[in-house]
Amino acid sequence: xxxxxxxxxxxxxxxxxxxxxxxxxxxxxxxxxxxxxxxxxxxxxxxxxxxxxxxxxxxxxxxxxxxxxxxxxxxxxxxxxxxxxxxxxxxxxxxxxxxxxxxxxxxxxxxxxxxxxxxxxxxxxxxxxxxxxxxxxxxxxxxxxxxxxxxxxxxxxxxxxxxxxxxxxxxxxxxxxxxxxxxxxxxxxxxxxxxxxxxxxxxxxxxxx
Amino acid sequence: xxxxxxxxxxxxxxxxxxxxxxxxxxxxxxxxxxxxxxxxxxxxxxxxxxxxxxxxxxxxxxxxxxxxxxxxxxxxxxxxxxxxxxxxxxxxxxxxxxxxxxxxxxxxxxxxxxxxxxxxxxxxxxxxxxxxxxxxxxxxxxxxxxxxxxx
Numbered sequence: 330x331x332x333x334x335x336x337x338x339x340x341x342x343x344x345x346x347x348x349x350x351x352x353x354x355x356x357x358x359x360x361x362x363x364x365x366x367x368x369x370x371x372x373x374x375x376x377x378x379x380x381x382x383x384x385x386x387x388x389x390x391x392x393x394x395x396x397x398x399x400x401x402x403x404x405x406x407x408x409x410x411x412x413x414x415x416x417x418x419x420x421x422x423x424x425x426x427x428x429x430x431x432x433x434x435x436x437x438x439x440x441x442x443x444x445x446x447x448x449x450x451x452x453x454x455x456x457x458x459x460x461x462x463x464x465x466x467x468x469x470x471x472x473x474x475x476x477x478x479x480x481x482x483x484x485x486x487x488x489x490x491x492x493x494x495x496x497x498x499x500x501x502x503x504x505x506x507x508x509x510x511x512x513x514x515x516x517x518x519x520x521x522x523x524x525x526x527x528x529x530x531x532x533x534x535x536x537x538x
Numbered sequence: 539x540x541x542x543x544x545x546x547x548x549x550x551x552x553x554x555x556x557x558x559x560x561x562x563x564x565x566x567x568x569x570x571x572x573x574x575x576x577x578x579x580x581x582x583x584x585x586x587x588x589x590x591x592x593x594x595x596x597x598x599x600x601x602x603x604x605x606x607x608x609x610x611x612x613x614x615x616x617x618x619x620x621x622x623x624x625x626x627x628x629x630x631x632x633x634x635x636x637x638x639x640x641x642x643x644x645x646x647x648x649x650x651x652x653x654x655x656x657x658x659x660x661x662x663x664x665x666x667x668x669x670x671x672x673x674x675x676x677x678x679x680x681x682x683x684x685x686x687x688x689x
Contacts, residue, residue: 356590356618356621356622356625357586357589357590358583358586358587358590358622358625358626359621359622359625361582361583361586362568362571362583362625365571365576365579366571368576369571415617415621417614444620444621444624465621465624465625466564466567466624466625466627467625468564468567469567469570469571
């Protein structure tokens with residue numbers, strides 16, 4: 330069952346308190362930077378150079394036989410996926426769609442990074458279910474903003490099954506850059522519930538060129 | 539030269555690079571990520587950037603030498619270079635890339651060739667300046683001093 334699949338994944342995760350981030354970027358320089366940023370915030374990082382590699386890592390590789398491509402990989406716990414938008418072959422948007430189509434992984438928050446601050450692009454990603462959008466170049470403050478997904482240390486360690494309550498962060502927003510610190514929950518709600526006009530507004534006022 | 543003098547030279551050189559636009563705030567951001575657990579982080583990232591630069595500049599040169607020129611291909615390389623230069627704070631390189639992309643879009647070969655030349659120049663200047671910066675850092679460390687950071 331979908332829910333059981335997600336819960337068993339999380340239960341395995343509770344044994345380790347480290348937040349595991351899967352970072353996807355075709356640029357070697359950017360991979361090195363994002364890896365360092367996440368490690369400073371005590372995350373375990375797996376960095377891959379393409380959407381295809383990310384899918385392989387998650388066990389969603391289409392070349393495998395169907396029963397193996399449902400994404401069940403023994404012992405795998407991924408808490409957050411952060412991906413570049415512009416990549417050759419599979420874009421970050423394509424990867425996002427594939428992840429949201431997967432019953433095993435659609436609950437994992439996906440954050441998109443892009444060097445281009447293009448509003449329709451941001452909207453499209455949010456509508457497809459991305460939790461957040463970071464304009465490159467990425468800085469520590471951008472990654473700190475992801476603390477609701479456990480980056481920088483978990484606050485609520487237990488995720489109960491069938492929860493409809495948000496995974497509340499105990500710290501209120503302290504500065505204007507953490508505009509999504511009261512971000513939506515990681516509960517099984519469809520993307521359309523995300524208040525995109527508000528988020529869009531917040532993003533345009535927060536981003537700077 | 540003693541440690542204090544070296545440190546002053548380093549501070550002045552860093553300040554000059556920022557003032558003249560060779561580097562922007564992103565470089566300072568990277569320096570903040572360096573610590574005892576990752577003491578060579580900035581040098582490592584910059585080395586990757588240098589490798590990337592040489593590869594991409596070669597790709598651009600080759601692509602502009604094709605007949606006919608595939609401007610989309612050229613733009614793809616410039617876009618990549620713009621990205622990595624932004625990530626290390628190489629502001630002047632990044633700005634030339636932006637202009638270069640415009641010429642790609644309008645398929646202006648002359649403009650593209652000019653931009654490529656500018657890029658090669660800017661990269662060369664940046665590389666020399668950064669290598670001097672790192673040499674100063676090495677001398678300071680060898681003399682037992684600490685690296686002053688830009689604030």
